[in-house]
Amino acid sequence: MAGVVLENLSWKKLIILGVFLLILMISFFLIGGYVAPNPSNVVTVLATRCYDRGSKLNRSKWFVPRGPQKCEELNNLSPTDEVIVNNSITEKQVVFSFWIPGPREGAERRMSPLFQSMLGVLQLDIEHSAKVPLTENAVLQLDVGMAVRNEEDTDWMPLAKSVEDRNLQCKLDKPKEEGYLYDCELLQLFELGSVAHHFYLVNIRLPVNFVKGYNVGIGRVVDMHIHVIHQNGGFTIVWMTMKCVMFVMVLSVLIWFWRRIMQLGRPPNLLERTLFALGVVMSILNCPIELLQLGLNIPFMLLLNDIRQGAFYAMLMSFWVIFAGEHIMDQTERNRLSMYWKHLSAIIFGSICLFVFDMCERGIQLKNPFFSIWVTNAGTKLALAFIILAGIAAGCYFLFLCYMIFCVMKTINSKKASLPSMSQLRRRYYLGIMYRFRFLMLATLVCAAFTVVFFIISQLNEGEWRWGDHELSLEYTSGFFTGVYGMWNVYVCGLLSLYAPSHKTVVDMDSTDGSTEENVQLTQLPTTPSETSALQALTSKAAQD
Known part of the structure; x- marks a missing residue:
């Protein structure tokens, strides 16, 4: 042997x-x-608040935060905002738009296939308001859609659309005064197993339905952020x-x-x-x-x-x-x-x-x-x-x-x-x-x-x-x-x-x-x-x- x-x-x-x-x-x-x-790398993208002038919800239309197709932007969502007061804007007409990735130093950046995968995490800025209270264990319903575009393209191509529920877990560390922001946990928004396009567009609406209880008791959502996690090239x-x-x-x-x-x-x-x-x-x-x-x-x-x-x-x-x-x-x-x-x-x-x-x-x-x-x-x-x-x-x-x-x-x-x-x-x-x-x-x-x-x-x-x-x-x-x-x-x-x-x-x-x-x-x-x-x-x- x-x-x-x-x-x-x-x-x-x-x-x-x-x-x-x-x-x-x-x-x-x-x-x-x-x-x-x-x-991995984390990139944070701030939402652009777009105004949808249509009286009915049009889910086939895409709202772009910048470029030639830039949407009509709302400066803020405060009840004293002049546009909101004069036009009586409803929550269905407010679209939170994200262009991924965001610009840096005035130059347009783009995603790369070297990033392998992409995970999107949503962060909400919710102001305390006595008129719009935030209830415990509130359920947030997102009417969300995603579109993609390459650098040589001119139009956005739809990738996915869905209506998703997320549980809000928030707390107020400071005294309950008008304008203070709740401390809310992060919410998973999306996950992609491939980064095959240069640009990604995400549109989010928060339509309220009092009959079914959708987006009731979620407080005053004034802003959104998406934290994009991807593998470094x-x-x-x-x-x-x-x-x-x-x-x-x-x-x-x-x-x-x-x-x-x-x-x-x-x-x-x-x-x-x-x-x-x-x-x-x-x-x-x-x-x-x-x-x-x-x-x-x-x-x-x-x-x-x-x-x-x-x-x-x-x-x-x-x-x-x-x-x-x-x-x-x-x-x-x-x-x-x-x-x-x-x-x-x-x-x-x-x-x-x-x-x-x-x-x-x-x-x-x-x-x-x-x-x-x-x-x-x-x-x-x-x-x-x-x-x-x-x-x-x-x-x-x-x-x-x-x-x-x-x-x-x-x-x-x-x-x-x-x-x-x-x-x-x-x-x-x-x-x-x-x-x-x-x-x-x-x-x-x-x-x-x-x-x-x-x-x-x-x-x-x-x-x-x-x-x-x-x-x-x-x-x-x-x-x-x-x-x-x-x-x-x-x-x-x-x-x-x-x-x-x-x-x-x-x-x-x-x-x-x-x-x-x-x-x-x-x-x-x-x-x-x-x-x-x-x-x-x-x-x-x-x-x-």
Whole structure:
């Protein structure tokens, strides 16, 4: 039995490989920290209050805040405004218009496909007024529409229209005097999975219906702001470059690994098949299909990326369970996927829950970008409970993995009792294997810890603004974002390289022709086709004894 590269590679080559992978992983953190800008950017756009002179609600007309088609603007919505007093303007004739993005330093800016996706968050300025009170738990109904235009176009093309309800959660910190603004929580307005156009136009009306209770008790809305969150173009360039490089690298190592497996005179065992599957899923995650967005409008790209990352999480967690379990079980239980059905069932169930939750929001947003699961109290509680439970489940999984790795370490340490009876060369060989495998287990634990932290932080940042954070601070840094991604790739490449079958020439242990620990034949240990390494053979023998 020749074993795997991890066991038969010389210490010099092993150290060189380890240093190379470590430098590669550190470079990912440095690229994110010193080269790439922040992953996301927040742009705030103030509404232009447009006047619709029509006596009836015309939802097919678009009101543009600037340019040749600029609408008739209302200076303010105060009851003393001359236009409002003289013309008796109703709430249906007031249109809050947003041109995204807004101008900067007198120059017109435009959106770019490099922004990848766009999230719009609505902030209301509601004045306290004794004549127009704001009731507790008021429901805001938005008659909202979105249109798009490119730089070479002259007309706006409708993208989506909808009537949406949002729950108002406001409080008045200052004394209740006329003119003071309520402190209101932010409201999700829209989410787009692709930024394929240069300009976006959003029109919002707040029609009142006293019979049905629409927009009754919402106070005096005097202004609106949209906070637009999108991925930085500079970060996208760095991110896509990393994905292209790692896609080629991981795919090359994966092909080399599988060719080594196919050269064996036995079918692949469970650990080898699972490691190959992990490499395939990692390659799918690395595949830079986002580059297609630079020339095509792919609105489902955000959902597709969520599915790819969810599949990687599921495969990575499944691999860790099998990887640790294969070094705990005895020979009679090895190489059987059915032995892990409890662990894998829990992972699959959690992955299905993640998929259903994602489809309930981003799946529906493919047709209606203004839809949100957070619009009702029940939906908000469900979404918050899901995020909290996901974080708790990730923490519990990490603790369980720590327990499994502890059992593996305990199993390996128990095998030291059989080493003194071996020859000096054989004892040194197995001690070297044990030290290498311990280091690999510790690396697995570190990778798992960073993955769990990254998962929890990503969930918290995704829902941060929904909990009323007016600053919309994006706390995670580019270095952590790119570093964790690089760590996944380095970890998978390292495993594929170290667990590939070794091609070393096998000689007899007791030969006197200068054999070393690189070319040792384990003639005293029985092996089966399911065993990958000499360490598994030693573990199986001790377990049977």
